[in-house]
Amino acid sequence: MKKPPTIRDVAAAAGVSVSVVSRVLNPDSGPVAPAKRQGVLRVMEELGYRPRAAARELSVGKALTIGLVVTDLSNPFFAHLADRIVWEARSHGVQVVLMTTQEDPHLEAESLDTLMDRSVSGVIATPTGGNIEKWARLQDLGVNVVFVDRTIEELGSVDVVSIENFDSAQRSTEYLIGLGHSRIALVTGPKSTSTGRARISGYTAAHESASLPVDPLLIRDVPFRGDAGGDAVGSLLTIPQPPTALIVANTAQVRSSVRRLVQMGVDIPDQLSLIVFDDNPWTELMSPPLSVIRQPLDMLAVHSLELVLGRMRGKLPEGPRLIEVKADFLPRNSCAPVTSALAH
Amino acid sequence: MKKPPTIRDVAAAAGVSVSVVSRVLNPDSGPVAPAKRQGVLRVMEELGYRPRAAARELSVGKALTIGLVVTDLSNPFFAHLADRIVWEARSHGVQVVLMTTQEDPHLEAESLDTLMDRSVSGVIATPTGGNIEKWARLQDLGVNVVFVDRTIEELGSVDVVSIENFDSAQRSTEYLIGLGHSRIALVTGPKSTSTGRARISGYTAAHESASLPVDPLLIRDVPFRGDAGGDAVGSLLTIPQPPTALIVANTAQVRSSVRRLVQMGVDIPDQLSLIVFDDNPWTELMSPPLSVIRQPLDMLAVHSLELVLGRMRGKLPEGPRLIEVKADFLPRNSCAPVTSALAH
DNA sequence: GTCCCGAGTGGAACCGGTTCCACTTTTGTA
DNA sequence: TACAAAAGTGGAACCGGTTCCACTCGGGAC
Known part of the structure; x- marks a missing residue:
């Protein structure tokens, strides 16, 4: 049970300061001489270094994590939706913390508190309809909220993705x-x-x-x-x-x-x-x-994730967005013309 | 977008030191005079204080979080399982980070890395079968691993929950x-x-x-x-x-x-x-x-969570556990005696 | 030859908790 | 009444990243 290397271990092994290592980790945060960058990268590789998420979250104040709040996963609709969102999120390097509400505003409230504690930077949710103030507070704290499938009219400022x-x-x-x-x-x-x-x-x-x-x-x-x-x-x-x-x-x-x-x-x-x-x-x-x-679950998932990530990255026009996607009607064999026997 | 109060704000407002507040937060970590405890609790309430998860994780070195690694949520089996596990975990105050592997060892490896970065204290997984060393390393780092539904024989030291x-x-x-x-x-x-x-x-x-x-x-x-x-x-x-x-x-x-x-x-x-x-x-x-x-999904979920939490809390006998639960056979109408026409 | 600016670097504070330790005040017991 | 043990408290280091800032170089403009 040996503990993994820290950024200071890397710095020491590479003969540079932690600042340099940090800048290698976050390329846009400052200049690093190409030679040193290579050196640092090699040391990281050798040591098997991976930055601790908690440390970054603490200093940055936000987590590269989003919350997904759905009713329950027994419903195949939400299960598929969650599947697509998790999948899509991963490809953007974002983790998903999953919470279920069982359609109960009280449990929803708890979930929101928990997500706030975790400093998630976004939430995708099918809201129960309650907790209006809580949703508002979440946004106040800078969390990007996207409602999917349903919405809450009273909350004018959230993004919404739903079918028509x-x-x-x-x-x-x-x-x-x-x-x-x-x-x-x-x-x-x-x-x-x-x-x-x-x-x-x-x-x-x-x-x-x-x-x-x-x-x-x-x-x-x-x-x-x-x-x-x-x-x-x-x-x-x-x-x-x-x-x-x-x-x-x-x-x-x-x-x-x-x-x-x-x-x-x-x-x-x-x-x-x-x-x-x-x-x-x-x-x-x-x-x-x-x-x-x-x-069209894929569309719902992709759009809601795009909205959350777009807001996170900061580059999305102000005001709330409403995205409605078309749902297909697939006629099969469970409908028939009304028969005279049934017509009254 | 005002920022929430910290433990020091609470301490100041309650006229005590941060140590006391911390002890109120973690009841078993030391004594606090009943009167002060009440005072601190009241101040927390007033300020709407909630401890930041990242800070705790950083100093403790472990997160009150478990990873759930399943193939995909489109499969109703895993969807239900995930539903039960998330539900069960919440009732123990544990959050679930969900990852899917699509049955691909490479994606699984990525997931495990991510979970390590997050310092999760446990993982419940249906392993793809690959990544043997990686699973082992995870355990080495003190992460409690439980395989559910499937197992990997080469990994002798993990807990397993499956049906018979x-x-x-x-x-x-x-x-x-x-x-x-x-x-x-x-x-x-x-x-x-x-x-x-x-x-x-x-x-x-x-x-x-x-x-x-x-x-x-x-x-x-x-x-x-x-x-x-x-x-x-x-x-x-x-x-x-x-x-x-x-x-x-x-x-x-x-x-x-x-x-x-x-x-x-x-x-x-x-x-x-x-x-x-x-x-x-x-x-x-x-x-x-x-x-x-x-x-019996409920049983699978409950047992695997019990194992992870039990290990986390430290009080579970050493050695690995294998729990097999019985699956019911429900005869309905899709089976018939073989007919002479078909018998060869 | 000076001056200025930007690239490159390291030191140190900081994020918000936990925990160890030293210290004071009770409490209990002989 | 005396003294050890226990309860209660605060200070400060620490977890592992990020970021601000001050500083040293070099090269180009004048």
Whole structure:
């Protein structure tokens, strides 16, 4: 258990001062004679020297680290997102500290405190919606915050990367209307989330432009976690005029919703047309393969990281940025024209 | 962008020395008069003081951080595992730095270097199999290493947490043999991994105890990533005496394997009985629902974290520990008795 | 030949904690 | 009551980097 060499060991072995070694480490921080630079580099190599991150953080006051705050990794959407972000970050020499909130503002608050202690220079997050002051304070401290997937309207000054929620919901609704459906149910996240609201708006807009009434009974804005999605589905199928089509507009709710449909023996698409927001690989393997809105995770990851790093490097125009990326609609075989038997 | 208070600010405001404040921060490091402790705590509260992690790390020489090194988070197995570990770690006040290897020893090596720079006090990893010296050096530096899921035999001194690979493979094979199958194919990870080897052994043992010959043609130890699983399946179905049953013994290979079966229109279970190693929620929703070996992720996560933390806290018996947890076999509807039409 | 400027260098303070040690004040016990 | 042991406290060194500053050179301009 021998301890690794320090910058002073390197300096001594190379016959220079620590200042010189430090300047070799950080090329832009000052001049070094080419010969000495070579010498120092060789000594570093020989000694197997690696600078301690903590020491640098302490004196610089910032860490080459970003925090990634997501709901939970059991949700394949976040898992993929995290995967891409970690991968992308590494290629820029940035480490990622991962925290999960389980959709609980209290846990989120804790995470933010921890990230502040760590002096992270950026945070990418899918916020729960709470902790408004805390997010603001984080920015106050010079931490670059980027919200991905969702946003918090009250926080005007953060960068946001999301998919075109309104548009995606609108398009899928229009698709179903085009198949003749007039009773289309929507299961989505709570109205307290930006995504929940935007998707309901898109759904509503599609109805309006088709001059179709919107039945509030068919819109279920329910919590992400637990079986809320499945329960909403169960309840939807027992109302007087049950829907002939269903859009499950949030990844987190797809699993429980589909499970409920399978359990209830609902025939898809003959009895119910189904569209889900998801790019889970399994949707394709089910029978029938599900029609999905595919969220371009790579784009979300790349853009949010670019924003954080761009801010870190300091060279990005002032004001907040909103980046919306397009989501693809992939029709497969879970939607069918409405049949006379079902039309009321 | 005002900067947060330091320990000296607290000390000044509370009218004590920094030593006292530090002792309040670390209760076991020395005595503090109850009255002063209260005073200091109140001042901390008022000032919103939080100790900077980097400073502590620097003087202590270790960080309250662990590294989590997994292949990739797109694999639901690792995603769940990571989720549980992050969750479990937080409840112990430990942060997790996440790194992915993409099954590439070179990237793994980089990750290990980075983790050393960060002075993490522990690492939980699913090793690629390479970098033997590097793992050893990490331990040399006092980092507690725990391998989860897989192991590296050459590294005698690391703790390992895994499922009963031999046993799981043996049981699923026996189950199929019990249904009358005699040509059972196995798709699993490379022989260079401990899991690959153990599962092949279990498979072989089941054959031997049933006095059934083992046809090497039916065993496909292929890479985890890419479409190797699917390709193996494709090839297996075209050999002279094709298998009547298939065990896909690695989570990472399930997706591409099942996709290939679906694409080829293979009838499950009439044409082919199928068992997969996976606890992906979607296996249950497919038709037919797949019989699976369910890996007890929670147990893997909890045990590996307990090991790391236990070592960190110093109070765990010397020598390396091997913890094997039982995996459940969940028969569903993807296996059927071999039919006369298929029996050769 | 002077003067000036920039490249190159080392010394030392600093970042914000922890910890050792010396010192004073209690407390307990004989 | 006396004295050793324990509790409580503050000063200062230390962890390993970064950075500011003062200083020494050399070469070019005048």
